[in-house]
Amino acid sequence: MKKPVLERPVLLDVQGITRLYGPAKGCEAIDFQLHAGEVLGIVGESGSGKSTLLRVLAGLEAPDAGQVLYRRQADDAGGEDAELDLYAIGEARRRALLRLEWGLVHQNPRDGLRMGVSAGANIGERLMAQGQRHYGQLRASGQAWMRQVELDPGRIDDAPRTFSGGMQQRLQIARTLVTRPRLVFMDEPTGGLDVSVQARLLDMLRTLVRQLGLSVVLVTHDLAVARLLAHRLLVMRRGQVVETGLTDQILDDPQHEYTQLLVSSVLTP
């Protein structure tokens, strides 16, 4: 196994993010850094604030306090600011960033896909938003990406609603990754799938993350998913981070009592 490079640049710098809907509802004073090429898992029980945190990070919901700083490589920024404060830049730039450099994979593929148009149009949408206007090329990249996510390219003209749940999730992943985003947010990408489909999807995700050098923030309540994909873990409870560390370290030697409870409550067949 390749040893991790320790000097990876920081891609996302999260400082004191607070978004509360009520006392202990939401997330409070979250700090962390995400390095380039890293997969960060956020785990915790339902209602612990993981999804709220993800929504704030992904630019969908403004925080009550705190900053989300996105650091681009100087050569990527193309003369623009190398550091962007997600909620200080204008809405136009934020939406452009979400569309072009970031990606979001929803738990329910129906939230992330356009169910009324074909699989090919779904994959091509982000490319068309970037200004690609060549039908042949759009179609070719649609087919290439369907192959990447292990879907039959022959079904490029079928509507997503004729796909199974696992296939829809693959399609959503293809649709998100087609513009080669640097940073991807995933909200329970394997939720609602049966275990064998889940295993294949995870396997594919792991390959893609490695091949494309993606940085991922992954929200899940499933510790097995976290162990497979995440390099580092953030354990959340009642809106606060109670423990952070390398995945294996946290899962094998949990320090905080809540993490211990979480790890010990995993069912093993």
Place this chain on the structure above:
Amino acid sequence: MNGYNFAYLDEQTKRMIRRALLKAVAIPGYQVPFGGREMPMPYGWGTGGVQLTASILGADDILKVIDQGADDTTNAVSIRHFFQRVAGVETTTATTAADVIQTRHRIPETPLRAGQILVFQVPIPEPLRFIEPSEQETRLMHALEEYGVMHVKLYEDIARYGHIATTYAYPVKVDGRYVMDPSPIPKFDNPKLDGNPALMLFGAGREKRLYAIPPYTRVESLDFEDHPFEVQRWEHACALCGSDHSYLDEVITDDQGGRMFVCSDTDYCQSRRGEVA
């Protein structure tokens, strides 16, 4: 006619609509909300167009009303009669003689001249509506020029039919900025929008939106590099006037399968026949 203000609407309403029209002309293709009034006709019959016509009509203007290109169909006749009664303006069927032309579904074949105003009746003003049901979101998309989804529809057409199958209400980009629905005109008429010397106003009564294309404005139809924009063609010429370059309607003549192709623009067809005869 007693009991009515000139051209039916009261002066305050006309002033409000004219103000909105000025804004629409200043921002080509941008949908301006206006306080649409109830008109003595059902929505879908051209209430938006009628309100616009009522607010711009002057006592010495000559009005022409067409419906699907024809001057003698129900919608055209009733709106023409309406303005004859409530404004007492002169009406015509000749495109060249008209100052204001209210239209549903067509742009006249005879080229328009500077100084003429074409008023369109629009059912659904929002070109993004088919893919985004939220008004808040579509306005934001217009504001931020997020028009990628327009091509999703065209892509879908090609994937399904092998060519762009949208034949009417074909989306256009006005002056390089706003994507606009040119009302349900056939895409045959889209090239006539580009650089037209006449002022073109669009009114949607139910949705209470109006927008405009000022004279000599650049209007491009959206397309793909390898599937460029094309207009409809016919293998026939008009059975009445012999025109081979106008938009043709297929008319069923009997129940034995008999049919003929004729110009949808009745005034154009008649004037051509007059010249030939």
